[in-house]
Amino acid sequence: MALVLAAEPGKRRSRGIGWDGIMIDLIEETPYRWRIEPHDGMRVPGVVFASRHLLPDAPGDLALDQVASVAMLPGIVQASYAMPDVHWGYGFPIGGVAATDPAAGGVVSPGGVGFDISCGVRLLVADATREQLSAHFEALMDAADTLIPRGVGPGGVLRDCSEQVLQEILRTGSVYAVEHGYGQPGDLTFCEDHGAVADADPAQVSDRARERGRRQVGSIGSSNHFWELQIVDRVLDRDTAEAYGLAPDTVCVMIHCGSRGLGHQICTDQLRTMVEVMPGYGITVPDQQLACVPVDSEHGRRYLGAMAAAANYGRANRQLLTHATRLAFARAGLGDLRLLYDVSHNLAKMETHHLGGEPRELCIHRKGATRAFGPGDPDLPEALRPQGQPVLVPGSMGTASWVLAGVPNAPAFASACHGAGRVLSRHAVARRVKGTALRHDLAHAGITVRGASPRSLAEEAPMAYKDVDEVVEVCHRAGLARPVARLIPLGVIKG
């Protein structure tokens, strides 16, 4: 395709070259919102929340084609959305949001969730002051280095858990962890879904997925996942920051990880099945990577049951790492940690949203997009309800992270960005950056990085990502969420 910007009549210009020969007009609705009119089988428009600078317009970047392709899915309602950190993904773009109506043949698509099912973030707020942290910093990093499992392959807080324990985790997520001593009862209050997605169906999780999962419960993994010691650098919304307990200089720990090999295997298994059964449901899609089945069907229920089990694994993962973090703080002579919030950014969920004033039960796919419920939402814990849901936005390594808050009447089914968004492939950035030099530069900037090979460090270099501050600014301007606090890293544990 030749992608064309039609911001002002007579001022169109080409923005990229795709594969399908289709022309896409991108219409500037506001400086922070672009529209793709329905064409060639699109059932709804595409809507991209981005500044001109953040549009994914590199030559060969197919993210906007993917926004258009998602708009062709059966039962999709309102629009196919892209967040400001959108980039090219498997089937759906990363940073994509799509809602389907099961009552109108709406589908569920594994590509709309991603391989790392229930990948997400939690933020812990420490009792310790910045001065106390400084005095115990090396001891804390040493303890975390020992206690936080990470990297590819086996290893986790639970090491080799039994099949029985794994089954419990798949059914009850963080609830299992807390009930077995890996957390405090109050932790569950501040987890999305109170730590466990309902309707998990472990019977849909293959032997191979369970075997991979059994050996990794409570681990970070690799790539952009991290355990990070952070400090509140700036507060933008004083009332909300106060309610969240995020005063300037507050010490925090951010944990970003997902469902490891288990989620990956489930996605692989389910995609294989869906490609086979999809024609039987009379569904055709423009891209095999958009394989899908009706939400309200045998295979739709099977996928959602397996996905929910992986989601619970991801939540238990973050809960177990929270326990390990508390142990590290105790070992370093530092105080306790309180959970502010835990939220996924790769998930499909049934939620009630209003369409034309009417409540509808929709299947919301968020892939690289964070749920961002506004103030007063009954699904939020009482303590956070007046301000709205904390939206946790991890930055790239060595850069800031953000806490935003959900706003009333947000577009895109109450969703916001999930991070900075990659702009250079792992391969491309590894060619340009040397990991050893990067580690030195980060240390010089006051950021200690433990773990990670030079190669994996290079792959996560800040230059490979968009500027997270700019992404957050666009989220704010586009009305997706409001910035509350900016956090900067002091110490990082990476796989």
Added chain:
DNA sequence: ATGTTC
């Protein structure tokens, strides 16, 4: 994202 190509 991922026992980084079953």
